[in-house]
Amino acid sequence: MKLGNAKLEEKVVFFFLFLSTLMIVVPVVLVIAVIISRGSSVLNWEFLTAMPRSGMRAGGIFPAIVGTFYLVAGTLIFALPIGIFSAIYLSEYSKRNLLTRIIELAIVNLAGVPSVVYGLFGLGLFVVFLKFGASILAGSLTLAVMVLPVIITASREALQSVPKTFREVSYSLGATKWQTIRHAVLPHALPGILTGAILSLSRAAGETAPILFTVAAFYLPRLPKSVFDQAMALPYHLYVLSTQVPNVRLELQYGTALVLVGLIVGANLIAVVIRSYFRAKKQW
């Protein structure tokens, strides 16, 4: 009898847990479905490749797409080397000591700093102090600092998952420490590092607050010519369309959202594919 009650209680509780899960997953599916169904109506070649016209109420989003690509590329150029080297330090060089603990705390902290505070930081350091002005350079650097913890954490995990034997074999063949890292460890951590890079890329592509004061141009219907130019960017463009410009067709906004989400989800899917491909291929 008592056991029967416990079983019943379990059924009820599990049902509510399941409902809660649906409360997260169903809205996600709905959001994606709405964006696709309403955004795809404006999605055509012109929308992707034309300049915006009539105060952004018509035309395409080409400069925003290009701007986002420039920003993402710039972010990776700065963040990847530092992030990977930092991961190498933590995985291969650091000892269990106070310095390592402080570095770990700093990484956790960087990951938790609000995106708008990154915007302030970028404004203060890159735009004003280093006099880069609001520019692709300043925006990329700001985003690079922001995604650093993502790259470090993923790369460190990837490096640490390389078996200890590989290092010992390399040393036993007379290799130096750097040779060992470069030739026996790094190549085998590459898939994991790549995954982290793609995730950080999609994070950089989607952020708005850090680029608000460091690079984003409100309405700039031409392409940037140098890294010291301002640029439009997809997330900021969506913000402008949905809150700053009156009477923009909703479809145009959905279309912009669709392109942005498409890029990001696409990048994430690639990361998942890379991860599972190499996991299946992994031979150790």
Next chain:
Amino acid sequence: MVNTDQKIQIQNLTVTYAGVPALKNANFFVQENEILGIIGPANSGKTTFLRTLNRLNDLDPRYQYSGEVLIDQKDIYRKWNVFELRKKVGMVFALPSPLPISIFENLAYGPRRDGISNRKRLEEIVEQSLKAAFLWDEAKDRLQESAMKLSGGQQQRLCIARTLALEPEVILFDEPCSGLDPISTAKIEDAMRELKKKYTLILVTNNTKQAARVSDRVAFFLMGELVEIDQAQKIFTIPKDKRTEGYISGRYG
């Protein structure tokens, strides 16, 4: 006393890990072109000793040693450059440990790190090493395949070939056949008998029969202590120490 036949001399060697002794005051030598078998139960200090010889223990920050190890009359800690030492003293690990790259690149790994990048020269080295490890016939047509596709026994011979590619003088074997079937084991043992003509071999093994089959001399370690070292025949027939006898007879009977 300088004896040029003595390739390696171990003098008062004591090793500790995080303060716990792993090897206690060992004194012996290894003769040139012999196979020295090292036997003893688990945790008796055999592998620790082996990894001292190519200074692989250095990688563990808890490792400390005292005493001296001389190779070619030169102290490995004070007179040898550690990277030169490791080229001179090759090592074959307990489990086959090819890197997940091609057979060719596995063999070229050491020479490349040593600064050899000429393709022809590397091909020569690969061929010679494979031949010396009796793997050439099986591997010559699949050099670009992943080394992971070889069988366990082939992988282990690949690892032998990989150390040979650096033209070492001493080769350390750390229980090289522990994961292999009897046929693969026999092939490795044949290779070792052949190799000792050119190299000095030290074989750590849990398998006393194997030690008896291939060793010229045998050392018995127990709890970090070198109990006895002598001609293989003598160790296995008339051991001086009761503990040696106990270990061997326990294994045999």
Next chain:
Amino acid sequence: MRKYYEFVVEGLIFISGIASIIFVLLIFIFLLKEGLMLFRQVGVFEFLFGEHWYPISEPPRLGILPLILGSLWVTFGATVISVPIGVACAIYIGEIAPGWLREILKAGVELLAAIPSIVLGFIGLVTLVPLVKKIFHLPTGLTALSGSIMLAFMAMPTIVSIMEDALNAVPRGYREGSVAMGATKWQTIRRIVLPSASSGIIAAVMLGIGRVIGETMAVMMITGNAAMIPKSFFQPVRTMTATIAAEMGETVQGSDHYFALFAIGIVLFAITFVVNLFADMSLHQKQARV
């Protein structure tokens, strides 16, 4: 030659290793550099507890109490919504769902984490806001409530994924022992698994809260941004993050308003620093024990 090369490389590795510390310090320094300028004009107390934020009146009044409270209100609302649902979802995904369903649900949660906040803000603006307005018969749907619901969704992926890790870290043997003694799965989860994972769960909640406090774009778009001391969830509020994002573009560099926005940045940085520190400490506590 090779030695020299390696020396340079290892130097770079070490510098990169401490780069995170350098950047945290740089962020702190540049916030202070601009933010502290404010306090030559305005007292710290007046800034933190001033009830009026009229940055462009003459003279400007730069009290951020309404903004702090605005942030706290939406954070509180989002926490109340997201913690129970997030925890329940993590339990379901981590302990109950069969393998195939788990992968699907996890993908859904990860998808939510991947959607940029600007997109969620936009969708919230065109769907959630009118809905709130209609259901509660309000003059505007741009309210603290809308913001809380929106932020709750943005906190959930963090809560779910970190808590699921914590549940996974509970050794199998604990569960098997309990089930072997005749407990049901739910009894096992409640009495054995959840208590063992408690510090991880606390960390998950803390990090979720940290995410909410720092969230900017979505809140700015749907909370209405009225800088008043909030009295109800059905009124517009304005958060600290939204204030910075909305006003920085309109300030004159070097004005008190400009400095005040950086000073708000200091407050935000300090809050998230503490929250993340606590979260990390409770995670490490767990690691030390297991």
